[in-house]
Amino acid sequence: MNLEDIAEKAGVSRSTVSRVINNERYVSEKVRQRVLQVIAEENFRPNPAARTLVTRRSGIIGTAIPQTTNVFFGDNSYYPMLLQGVAEAVNQRDYALLLYLAEEQEERENFAERVVRQRHADGLILSSVIEGDPLFTYLLKHDRRFVMVETPPRHEERVSYVTVDNVAAAETVVNHLIAIGRRRIAKITGQINIMDAVERLEGYQNALRAHGLPVDPNLIVHGRFHRAAGYEGMKQLLPHKPDAVFAGGDTIALGALDALTEAGLCVPEDVALVGFDDLDVAERAQLTTINHSVQYVGSRAATLLMDLIEGRLEHPQHIVLPTRLVIRRSTVGS
Amino acid sequence: MNLEDIAEKAGVSRSTVSRVINNERYVSEKVRQRVLQVIAEENFRPNPAARTLVTRRSGIIGTAIPQTTNVFFGDNSYYPMLLQGVAEAVNQRDYALLLYLAEEQEERENFAERVVRQRHADGLILSSVIEGDPLFTYLLKHDRRFVMVETPPRHEERVSYVTVDNVAAAETVVNHLIAIGRRRIAKITGQINIMDAVERLEGYQNALRAHGLPVDPNLIVHGRFHRAAGYEGMKQLLPHKPDAVFAGGDTIALGALDALTEAGLCVPEDVALVGFDDLDVAERAQLTTINHSVQYVGSRAATLLMDLIEGRLEHPQHIVLPTRLVIRRSTVGS
DNA sequence: CATAAGTCTGGGAACGCTCTCAGAGATCGC
DNA sequence: GCGATCTCTGAGAGCGTTCCCAGACTTATG
The missing domain is CATH 1.10.260.40 (lambda repressor-like DNA-binding domains)
Structure with a gap:
């Protein structure tokens, strides 16, 4: 027919x-x-294929998630939330959503090759890009359309992105901790080759310096965005007796909480704890954190990408969304 | 070019x-x-469109997730795990994965229309189908290719599906609870219009009867597959003093645990608790549960769908995967 | 009333592939 | 040594749309 x-x-x-x-x-x-x-x-x-053939537009948007398994479906609901946001924007304009999921332990190189080989999508949404990412490099080199959901490596100007103001948010967190009297404020970061983690660390350091507090390398641990890393990181910090810990993400904070509980320390009396992202687990754990609607970042990125595809907007666009500090019991008690 | x-x-x-x-x-x-x-x-x-136009095959597989937001990215990692499994199978054969995600509060009717309108995919994977589901009905009526990841409503013979042996698994759970001396075994179900929930309830009843125990309606609560429902369900059960609770899913069990803790009851001393699915949260909570690799169901369903698309297999196929009881502290103490 | 402008419709080409067919040349079997 | 078979290559048609152009008919304009 x-x-x-x-x-x-x-x-x-x-x-x-x-x-x-x-x-x-x-x-x-x-x-x-x-x-x-x-x-x-x-x-x-x-028939969409016939249509695509002549219009050179498939109405499909790809989303690439290069992380390994446990980060996608494990304790971290970041990606599902992001996807939900993307899906909503995409539905609204009758596009379709193609999902590229890296396999456990899959090399970035291999993943990039996979994403690039099939040319179904009109454009891509890229997450968790690391320094020297082959996918990122390829797309940039071959001038393919994509939007990132973090600041690009080296703040690459030619790239369109949607991100939150990580630096300002981190400063707010540290200011809050200082305001409640903490002075030995430790930091557990996410993967330090992801810009989100870099910027959050930067804001942390800025705020300490602004208050004339030392930036003690012993109080900074480089981790990854999941619970186990938070646990390990906290163990490393314990000997240096921090009175506050600013985790690079909520799941990291939960891991840190595990270690603190195990060590018999009370939150927030002995150690105040702050996360980042305000995932749904944060509320349940009564964790002070930074709220920034991951969903909204996703839908905003998708909208931007569709606008670029349809030529409504000039490439590149840089969107930085504000954040909000959510104060809960993990810093102010009850 | x-x-x-x-x-x-x-x-x-x-x-x-x-x-x-x-x-x-x-x-x-x-x-x-x-x-x-x-x-x-x-x-x-x-150019994939040109190729699709002549071969009548896009190499794209769609996955439809009709649940509302909180179920997709909330405390329930079921769908992300399923997706990861699907993605792995799909990658292996160089297909692509299209994701249809329902919006919060979106009507099933509307969702079905959306999924059906675009004809990008060669076939669909369907999850969480309910009795009278418009998407299910439409696909069946128009003879479109799809595979379900549960038993279809009314055990519809014409449908291909991959599922786990919910009935046997539920029987195993109840047998285990009886073996450790419990007699007032309660049940909190998932959405009772989803076959998984129906079958788990069926197995529960079978096992009670097989041991000559009464099936007490007061000990059966109909809930939904998330934590809040588990909490509410447990509250309803408390007055009837169960000595064991078999939840329809791990997240339900966690909710029940919240209510038990709140009521000052000890698990497993006062009430033994069992979940279903063995999500990663189950291990952390030391929850006895049924393991059945959601990921494997996903990848098996995808493989089956691709085989059907390529004509390697005759339609329909019914695959029932075995399960395994994982005994943890929530039933046997430490 | 003649011309211009606007509305509506159909035909042909083109998008970039795959598939079938035909034919040329090499190799084989007897 | 000669038809039969196998290997290799190219040409043409066709997949189901959109887009451009031409033409018919209607309505406005001076």
Whole structure:
């Protein structure tokens, strides 16, 4: 069943049917109704491949998640939330969402090759890009359309991105900790080759310096964005007796909490604890954290990408979203 | 850049280039090498739309997740795990994965319409289908290719599916609880219009009857697959003093645990607790549960779907995977 | 009333592949 | 040595759309 068949049944030409389907002007109301009826009767949907072939647009947006398994579905709901946001934006404009998920232990090189090989998508959303990422490098080199959901490596100007103001947020966190009287404020970071982690560390250092406090390397541990790393990081910090810990993400904070509990320390009396992202687990754990709607970043990135695809916006665009400090029991007690 | 351009640069015909790309016989080694080199030089990838148009195959598999937001990214890592499994199978055979995510509060009707409208995918994977699901009904009626990851409503024979042996697993759980001396075994179910929930309830009842124990309606609460429902369900059960609770899913069990803790009851001393699915949270909470690798269900379903698409297998296929009881502290103490 | 502008419709080309067919040359079997 | 078979290559048609152009008919304009 194709345009021609519908045309014949409705007693018009293929062109006219096409016009009706694409909601174009210059079709008489009478004809339009007749064609619509035949389409409904036949339950006809135009062939997307044929359409894509001529318009050079598939209406598909790809999202690449290069992290390994446990980060995607484990204790970290970051990616599902991001996806939900992307999906909402995409639905609204009748695009489709293609998902590229790295396999456990898959090399970045291999993943990049996979994403690039199939050319289904009109554009890509990229997350968790690291310094020297082959996918990032390739897309940039070959001038393919994509939007990042973090600041790009080296603040690469040519790249469009949507991110939150990590630096300012981290400063706010440290200011809060200082305001409640903490002085030995430790930091456990996420993967330090991801810009989110870098910027959060930067804000932490800025705020300490602004208050004339020392930046003690013993109080900074480089970790990864998951619970186990938070636990390990906290263990390393314990001998240096911090009175506050600023984790690079909520799941890291939860890991740190595990270690603190194990060591018999009380939160916030002995050690105040702050996370980042305000995942749903943060509320349950009564964790002070930075709220920034991961979902909104996702939908904003998708909207931006679609605008770029449709030529409504000039490339590149840089969007920095504000954040909000959510104070809970992990810093102020009850 | 298309086949014709590559052909010209390599001094051969379009047909020959096509043969090389599709790895067909009857191309001399010399020519093959030359063509491959030009392809590499030009960084050429064939246009998938053109290919799809003629082969009538896009190499895209759709996965429909009709649940609302909180179920997708909330405390429940079921869907991300399923997706990871699907993604792995799909990658292996160089297909692509299209994701249809329902929006919060989106009507099933509307969701179905959305999934059906775009015809990008060669086949669909369907999850969390309910009785009378419009998407399910439509796909069945119009004979579209799909595979379910649960038993279909009414055990519809014409549908291909991959599921776990929920009934047997539930029986195993109840047998275990009886073996450790429990007699007032309660049940909190998931959405009772989802077959997984129905079957787990069925197994629970079977096992009670097999041991000559009464099936007490007061000990059965109908809930939903998330933590809040588990909490509410447990509250309802408390007055009836169960000495064991079999939750329809791990997240339900966690909610029940919240309510038990709040009521000052000890697990497993006062009330033994069992979940289902063995999500990663189950291990952390030391929850006895049924392990059945959600990931494997996903990858098995994807493989099956691809086999059906490629005509390697006859439709329909019914695959029931075994499960394993994982005994942890929530039933046997430490 | 003649011309211009606007509305509506259909036909043909093109998008970039795959597939079938035909034919040329090499190899084989008897 | 000669038809039969196998290997290799190219040309043409076709997949189902959109887009451009031409033409018919209607309405406005001076």
